[in-house]
Amino acid sequence: MFKKILLIEDDKFLRELMNKKLLSLDFEVSTAADGEEGLEKIKAEKPEVVLLDLILPGINGFEVLERAKKDPTTANIPIIILSNLGQSEDIEKGLKLGAKDFLVKAHFTPQEIVNKLKSILG
């Protein structure tokens, strides 16, 4: 069975690239371009992992994370932050809010990101 990934990313090109990579490895992918849409899809689709950007229009990634973790129906869905923020404060804040991992986009290749996903999916 294919694992379902939700990708919340506002940059269209990055979203397409990651989407392509995940599809090529037979993942089922759903995408959202802002925080609000992302939060709705987390609730409605119950993906197995969420890849979450932080700087998003409207509701930012930290808030999406916080709300998803507060809602008992979505609290158990693992969320990996995939952002270009990456100062120690940001990382600590993300992990404290319940993110499974914090990946700086510019420091990881798509394959390395997929490997992280796989390790979380088991």
Added chain:
Amino acid sequence: MVKTLNYGKFKLMERSFTNIIDNKEDALRRVRVALLNILEDTEDARRIAVDEKNKTMAIIENLTDGILLLDTNGRVETISLMVESFLKKSKEEIIGIDFFDIIAGNEFKALKDLLKDGGKIKAVQRKEVEVGDNLNLEVTVVFLKTEQEEKGSLIVLHDVTRDKLIEKMKTEFVSIAAHQLRTPLSAIKWTLRMILDGDVGKITEDQKELLDKTYISNERMISLINDLLNVSRIEEGRFLYKQENMQLEDIVDGIVKSSAESLKMKNLKIDIDVPKKLIPEVFVDKEKIGLVVQNLLENAIKYSKDGGDIKIVMEKLENEASFKIIDSGVGIPENQKERIFSKFFRGDNVVALETEGSGLGLYTAKNIVEAHKGKIWFESKENSGTTFCFTLPFAKK
């Protein structure tokens, strides 16, 4: 007896009395003039003193900093006008009152916590506190003493709200700029990687070679942005994040392991010399000290000739742990040794050798080591090698 005196004698006596009285009168008159003169001088002196006092008071009152002069009992004697606006109280509510009673309100808690030491005020030097609604004050307290006696204390409050705001805007700007720059670079990185990995179809050897170089160029850009981010944080003076007790050996070990690839590429041998007994722990931000070791090791690798040796020596000194990295590389030219830790500086010989390098590595390293109250220095001879050393004080038990 008088009756027996004859008239002539009496006359004589009278005359001499008159003389004496005249003389006395004269003397008194002179004394009076002298006294009047003295009085006039004193009055002048008093007037000058009052003028001086008024002038001093006017200067103190109109200073743009908040100044409070406390007597030996901690009561406020004199203030500058700015104090009224900083403490949101009128002069009448301040003068003659105990300073800690004035700042008893909750909005001044930070100030009270900073200055109160038991029941007394304590000396501080340029410490920042936030009071009330976003008012940031830099506080200094000095005790006024003459050789014989205490004369109370002087509190100086300097408004740094604006500086704080600019600092905050700069941080935000840098982190947003870094984020904005990283996004397109991530897109380039991901695209190139996917093409190189054959995710979008086969490519020829020639194409691969070109794209490999493009990928490396892009990685360089990413690391340059990281360096710039680090430098901007250093300059804000809030670079160290979380300090903890660590074994220096462990930090070095991790960095050396992650550099295995680049050591192999240049066929370099690395030798690590640590004492058998663990060196006492150091109190560090491990990520940042890791960055120092990494920068020094990267330099040693970059500027060594193929097949050379690098040696790392760690030792326990009296009060500090020492790290030394010895390479047999190109060295630092004598006339450029002074500038080696300056921002953006790169030696002539290495610029000719390697076009890449931001000139930020050693600047960053020096700032990190010094923020940990350590020292960093080097010895080098052109064309025969360089040794970089740093020390870090042991963690307090």
